[in-house]
Amino acid sequence: MEDFLVWVVWIVAALSLLTSGIAVVLFQNPFYSALALIGNLASLAVLYLLLAAEFVAAAQVLVYAGAVVVMFLFVIAYLGGRADAPWAGTPSLQSLAAIVAAAAIAVEIVVVIALKAGDELSSPAQVEDSFGSPAEIGRLFLGDHLLAFEVTSIVLLVAAVGGVILGSAVPKEKRS
Amino acid sequence: MPGPGVAAYLILSVILFATGAFGVLIRRSPLIVLLALEIMLNAGNLALIAFARQTGTGAGQIFALTVMVVAAAEAVVGLGLIVAVSRRHMDLDVDKLTTLRG
Numbered sequence: 001m002e003d004f005l006v007w008v009v010w011i012v013a014a015l016s017l018l019t020s021g022i023a024v025v026l027f028q029n030p031f032y033s034a035l036a037l038i039g040n041l042a043s044l045a046v047l048y049l050l051l052a053a054e055f056v057a058a059a060q061v062l063v064y065a066g067a068v069v070v071m072f073l074f075v076i077a078y079l080g081g082r083a084d085a086p087w088a089g090t091p092s093l094q095s096l097a098a099i100v101a102a103a104a105i106a107v108e109i110v111v112v113i114a115l116k117a118g119d120e121l122s123s124p125a126q127v128e129d130s131f132g133s134p135a136e137i138g139r140l141f142l143g144d145h146l147l148a149f150e151v152t153s154i155v156l157l158v159a160a161v162g163g164v165i166l167g168s169a170v171p172k173e174k175r176s
Numbered sequence: 177m178p179g180p181g182v183a184a185y186l187i188l189s190v191i192l193f194a195t196g197a198f199g200v201l202i203r204r205s206p207l208i209v210l211l212a213l214e215i216m217l218n219a220g221n222l223a224l225i226a227f228a229r230q231t232g233t234g235a236g237q238i239f240a241l242t243v244m245v246v247a248a249a250e251a252v253v254g255l256g257l258i259v260a261v262s263r264r265h266m267d268l269d270v271d272k273l274t275t276l277r278g
Contacts, residue, residue, distance in 0.1 A: 002178050003179060006180075007179050010184070017188065017192065018188070018192065018195070021192050021195045022195055024199065024212065024215060025198060025199035025202070025203065025208070025215075030208055033207075033208050033211050034211060037211055037214065037215070040215065041218065044218055044221070047188070048222075048225055050179060051185065051225050051226060051228075051229040052229055053225045053229070053240070055237070056244075060244070064214075064218075064244070068248055068251050071252070071255060072210070072211065075259060076207060079207075079262055094202070095202050097201075098201035099198065099202075101197070101201055102194045102195070102201065105193065106190050106191065109190045109193065110187070121182050121183045121186070121230065122183075124181065124229060124230050125230065125231055125232030127229070127232045131232070132228075136234055137237060137241070140235070141238060141241075144235070145235070148242055152245045155249050156245060158249075159248070159249030159253055160252065162252070163253060163256040165256075166256030166259070167259050
């Protein structure tokens with residue numbers, strides 16, 4: 001019974017993940033694209049929960065759907081109508097090449113995973129209930145992966161300073 | 177592990193990554209290119225967490241959280257660049273922003 005329920009949740013989340021992903025790419029209005037991205041990130045969070053990654057699922061909803069998408073929406077609102085990007089007329093050679101390239105990437109990844117890990121994918125490891133819990137993640141971050149934790153904080157600081165500088169610079173021709 | 181195996185999650189991740197790559201290649205608006213990039217990064221995250229569940233080690237989830245931070249930093253810098261471009265009254269079209277082309 002539990003197996004059946006997990007399958008139902010998985011199929012609903014997977015369908016919503018793929019349709020919202022395609023919607024992000026195909027919407028003309030960037031505002032709708034950003035809103036579709038929220039659905040994409042929420043379905044990903046559901047899949048993370050099924051994979052016993054509770055803390056990552058919570059961080060996904062808070063950091064992405066909460067902070068990053070709101071920042072996108074602010075910039076889209078700031079740019080107004082200039083942000084709209086209608087399709088460039090009839091399907092061109094460029095769009096055909098894009099479809100071929102994306103399909104090639106997908107096939108390559110599938111082949112590589114099947115060749116390197118095909119035999120090991122059938123039997124997942126037994127994990128304890130605490131796997132992926134905030135306590136476990138905190139222990140790993142401040143123990144085995146302390147360097148990654150500290151480097152991450154520097155990356156965030158540099159990005160914040162860079163965002164301020166990029167956003168506040170006045171064009172030269174206007175200054176004189 | 178009830179429900180679908182890790183291979184199902186990986187196939188989902190591959191389709192999502194290809195969708196994002198398609199968006200990056202075909203769209204002209206830098207804003208939607210950034211949104212498609214976020215989709216690609218999230219597809220990578222899904223694969224990382226699926227493998228973390230497969231091997232039973234927490235390192236994959238730590239890596240996914242780090243990728244999340246890098247994605248947030250990338251969004252900040254990318255949006256800053258878009259705002260700077262729009263302040264110079266240039267077209268918001270990645271095909272027309274060719275000043276740096278060699």
